[in-house]
Amino acid sequence: MDSDSLRYSxxxxxxxxxxxxxEQRAALQTSLLIxxxxxxxxxxxxxxxxxxLRSDYFIAHGITEDEMxxxxxxxxxxxxxWHLLPPVTEAQLAEVSLLKExxxxxxxxxxxHTETRGLDEGDEAVVEEITVSxxxxxxxxxxxxxxxxxxxxxxxxxxxxxxxxxxRVQVNxxxxxxxxxxxxxxxxxxxxxxxxxxxxxxxxxxxDLNPSIDxxxxxxxxxxxxxxxxxxxxxxxxVLRSLLWLGLTFFHVPMTPQHGYIYMGDGMKNHYLPFML
Amino acid sequence: xxxxEEVHYNERDLAAKSFKAFLLKSSSKTNxxxxxxxxxxxxxxMDESPEDVVETFEDMSQEVKRAGLQNxxxxxxxxxxxxxxxxxAEQQRALFSRKAGEDPAHEEYLVKTPLPNVPELAxxxxxxxxxxxxxxxxxxFLALKELVDTxxxxxxxxxxxxxxSESNYFVAEGEFQEGGGEEDETxxxxxxxxxxxxxxxxAVAEHTVNLLQKSADKSMPVVPMEDKGTGANKYTYFVCRxxxxxxxRLPSVTPxxxxxxRQICKFFTxxxxxxxxxxxxxxxxxxxxxxxxxxxxxxSTQVSPLGFYQFAEEEGxxxxxxxxxxxxxxxxxxxxxxxxxxESLSTWVHHVPHILEQGRCVWVDLAEKxxxxxxxEEGDEDREDEPDKPEAEVGPPLLTPVSEDAEINKTPSWxxxxxSTLVSQFAIAVLRSNLWPGAxxxxxxxxxxxxxxxxxxxxxxxxxxPPAPPPTQQAYPSGPEIMEDLEVGLKEKQGVKxxxxxxxxxxxxxxxxxxxxxxxxxxx
Numbered sequence: 001m002d003s004d005s006l007r008y009s010x011x012x013x014x015x016x017x018x019x020x021x022x023e024q025r026a027a028l029q030t031s032l033l034i035x036x037x038x039x040x041x042x043x044x045x046x047x048x049x050x051x052x053l054r055s056d057y058f059i060a061h062g063i064t065e066d067e068m069x070x071x072x073x074x075x076x077x078x079x080x081x082w083h084l085l086p087p088v089t090e091a092q093l094a095e096v097s098l099l100k101e102x103x104x105x106x107x108x109x110x111x112x113h114t115e116t117r118g119l120d121e122g123d124e125a126v127v128e129e130i131t132v133s134x135x136x137x138x139x140x141x142x143x144x145x146x147x148x149x150x151x152x153x154x155x156x157x158x159x160x161x162x163x164x165x166x167x168r169v170q171v172n173x174x175x176x177x178x179x180x181x182x183x184x185x186x187x188x189x190x191x192x193x194x195x196x197x198x199x200x201x202x203x204x205x206x207x208d209l210n211p212s213i214d215x216x217x218x219x220x221x222x223x224x225x226x227x228x229x230x231x232x233x234x235x236x237x238x239v240l241r242s243l244l245w246l247g248l249t250f251f252h253v254p255m256t257p258q259h260g261y262i263y264m265g266d267g268m269k270n271h272y273l274p275f276m277l
Numbered sequence: 278x279x280x281x282e283e284v285h286y287n288e289r290d291l292a293a294k295s296f297k298a299f300l301l302k303s304s305s306k307t308n309x310x311x312x313x314x315x316x317x318x319x320x321x322x323m324d325e326s327p328e329d330v331v332e333t334f335e336d337m338s339q340e341v342k343r344a345g346l347q348n349x350x351x352x353x354x355x356x357x358x359x360x361x362x363x364x365x366a367e368q369q370r371a372l373f374s375r376k377a378g379e380d381p382a383h384e385e386y387l388v389k390t391p392l393p394n395v396p397e398l399a400x401x402x403x404x405x406x407x408x409x410x411x412x413x414x415x416x417x418f419l420a421l422k423e424l425v426d427t428x429x430x431x432x433x434x435x436x437x438x439x440x441x442s443e444s445n446y447f448v449a450e451g452e453f454q455e456g457g458g459e460e461d462e463t464x465x466x467x468x469x470x471x472x473x474x475x476x477x478x479x480a481v482a483e484h485t486v487n488l489l490q491k492s493a494d495k496s497m498p499v500v501p502m503e504d505k506g507t508g509a510n511k512y513t514y515f516v517c518r519x520x521x522x523x524x525x526r527l528p529s530v531t532p533x534x535x536x537x538x539r540q541i542c543k544f545f546t547x548x549x550x551x552x553x554x555x556x557x558x559x560x561x562x563x564x565x566x567x568x569x570x571x572x573x574x575x576x577s578t579q580v581s582p583l584g585f586y587q588f589a590e591e592e593g594x595x596x597x598x599x600x601x602x603x604x605x606x607x608x609x610x611x612x613x614x615x616x617x618x619x620e621s622l623s624t625w626v627h628h629v630p631h632i633l634e635q636g637r638c639v640w641v642d643l644a645e646k647x648x649x650x651x652x653x654e655e656g657d658e659d660r661e662d663e664p665d666k667p668e669a670e671v672g673p674p675l676l677t678p679v680s681e682d683a684e685i686n687k688t689p690s691w692x693x694x695x696x697s698t699l700v701s702q703f704a705i706a707v708l709r710s711n712l713w714p715g716a717x718x719x720x721x722x723x724x725x726x727x728x729x730x731x732x733x734x735x736x737x738x739x740x741x742x743p744p745a746p747p748p749t750q751q752a753y754p755s756g757p758e759i760m761e762d763l764e765v766g767l768k769e770k771q772g773v774k775x776x777x778x779x780x781x782x783x784x785x786x787x788x789x790x791x792x793x794x795x796x797x798x799x800x801x
Contacts, residue, residue, distance in 0.1 A: 011410045011411070011412075012410075014408055014413070015409065015410070015413070015440075015445070016440065017407060017715060017730025017731060018407060018408075018730075019406060019407070019408045019410070021403055021404045021405070021406050021696060021697070022404070023699065023700075049406075051709075053688055053689075053692055053711070055694075078698070102688055102711060173333075173336050174336055174339050174340075180360060226442070229440075229441070229443070231443065231444060231445070232362075234362070234413070234519070236362035241440065246714075265714075272542060275542055275543075276542055276544045276734075277543075277544060
């Protein structure tokens with residue numbers, strides 16, 4: 001969500017219940033501009049809020065040249081002082097899904113979680129146990145959670161970003177918004193992260209795609225089906241809510257280039273989605 | 278030399294002309310050709326002289342193309358499709374119109390109305406970081422006004438919003454005036470009766486099935502529902518999809534529904550008549566599930582500052598064992614300083630009774646059989662000894678502080694903080710539930726309020742495990758009394774066979790004799 005149009009965007013997203021107080025919004029408007037200058041970002045986006053027991057984390061993304069790669073993530077407690085989050089490894093991303101406690105609100109808190117999983121090996125009656133122990137600080141957990149959420153449920157409308165022949169992803173200045181009928185279909189929305197399913201498509205399917213626009217995964221290919229809730233709030237604003245990460249809300253006003261997504265929640269994945277549908 | 282130059286020049290001229298002809302070739306899809314397009318584009322660049330044309334060249338090209346396309350006038354007129362936005366806007370317009378008979382200067386408005394002060398609520402909630410947007414809250418306010426005007430409510434409150442996968446529910450809580458809510462019930466019953474008349478045959482079939490089930494299933498008496506106005510059914514709830522749409526009243530909740538709702542974990546779809554497919558099966562449709570979740574959320578998360586409510590003094594004997602349920606506002610409540618409320622959880626207390634394991638707020642002893650049933654069962658041959666009287670379930674009494682709530686995963690189930698650390702004189706205290714994500718309460722001096730905005734799901738900590746399906750029913754144990762004894766059967770069959778043969782032989786002899794006599798007679 002762009003820091004320039006914060007108030008307007010928050011108003012559209014507030015159907016999920018959480019917004020920012022006036023004080024926080026005012027602080028964000030000033031501190032994000034300073035951040036932009038200090039780190040030499042081309043755009044600064046307010047990503048959202050992760051609720052912790054003692055205090056909440058406010059997260060922002062800084063974008064340099066390419067919209068998708070080399071994004072820097074920063075966090076703050078009071079919307080004024082920002083700290084850079086460290087980059088995460090694949091191993092950490094996998095480990096973080098084992099932690100099922102709330103965020104504590106203290107970045108130096110160490111999580112220690114050990115899980116024993118039994119493994120039967122074929123016909124043998126012996127059950128081998130594998131202990132998986134996870135040790136990480138809350139800061140790493142925060143970075144990994146933000147990365148996971150971006151990878152799995154970040155949403156942009158189709159056509160809002162284009163990929164130049166050099167491979168750079170940039171904002172499509174000619175994007176005038178989805179039409180009303182297009183905005184009702186889940187296939188008009190794409191994930192804003194490295195595509196996973198695109199490479200597996202057959203040539204027949206890729207023939208209809210426009211390589212400069214359709215370089216991302218489509219939302220309608222998400223499993224399980226039904227993990228997105230597409231609604232038209234107040235009749236005309238298309239709002240997408242993820243049921244996999246409860247708290248992620250995406251809005252788009254059809255026939256205008258306004259769109260954005262925000263995550264406001266406790267930072268825990270909803271593993272039991274198939275039971276709930 | 279001239280001829281070669283001329284020829285060379287002619288070739289180049291020819292190549293240029295053929296290339297120009299190529300440029301003038303119309304595209305097969307649209308009637309554009311590249312020559313005209315480039316001409317228009319370069320004219321535009323000349324007219325506008327933008328900066329850094331090279332960077333924005335492609336964008337300009339697209340703009341020129343789009344501007345060039347014109348709608349050819351067709352003889353058919355386009356009918357503008359009516360979008361859902363306009364339909365909703367029409368419905369919401371009714372919210373803003375003042376009804377006939379209302380006069381702003383009328384004195385009735387000075388009297389206390391059951392309508393809550395929603396803009397004030399929205400202001401405080403925004404400071405807490407919770408809200409639905411200013412305009413949306415105002416629409417909710419007007420929708421509540423409409424509800425109060427149509428229903429005879431004594432008190433009304435905006436309970437919150439429950440999100441669903443297809444659409445959401447705005448929930449309002451109301452307390453009827455004495456004897457007020459019954460009219461709707463008779464209307465409901467009549468509607469039900471008319472439905473029954475249509476599905477008579479089905480009803481009869483169902484009824485017989487129920488009777489059979491009841492006679493076989495003696496060990497599961499149904500826990501009776503709590504009466505309207507008491508316990509879990511103290512308030513009536515109304516829902517609507519968007520403010521402006523008509524309010525639908527939710528049915529009262531039964532203990533069986535609460536017990537089933539505790540075991541399942543399902544998203545709401547947004548349609549009140551949607552079936553709930555779950556294991557164990559939920560008795561009812563989405564309207565009942567919604568009502569059950571609302572009851573659970575209210576019982577767990579409706580809190581108030583310590584001292585706001587006090588127990589009403591009851592006349593007569595005060596039995597220490599029976600829990601007290603009647604609350605009234607404390608006129609001497611002074612308000613607790615915000616910093617204290619944000620620091621300690623013991624300054625917040627529950628003011629809605631806890632729902633017991635049984636599914637009710639007031640425990641009912643099922644072992645006491647009413648007289649009718651006792652008479653029927655005396656005729657039974659097998660009569661088991663009466664089981665021991667089960668212990669009365671007791672929940673935490675009303676007005677227990679929130680600090681005594683059970684912890685989940687070693688974290689307290691509530692988080693309290695101040696809304697602002699920069700300006701603490703005017704900050705408010707905010708309480709957030711970790712058990713039911715989405716439940717918020719705030720308190721500021723003498724004001725407080727609770728709201729729920731969320732998915733209607735409880736936080737389960739380790740995870741949700743659906744209960745295992747019940748074991749398969751045992752077949753009747755096989756024993757000698759039902760098994761066919763093969764030997765005896767065989768003998769019996771053989772006996773029958775032999776008697777039949779004998780009879781047949783006798784008949785044949787008789788018939789032969791008869792024939793023989795006839796022959797003799799004929800001979801004679």
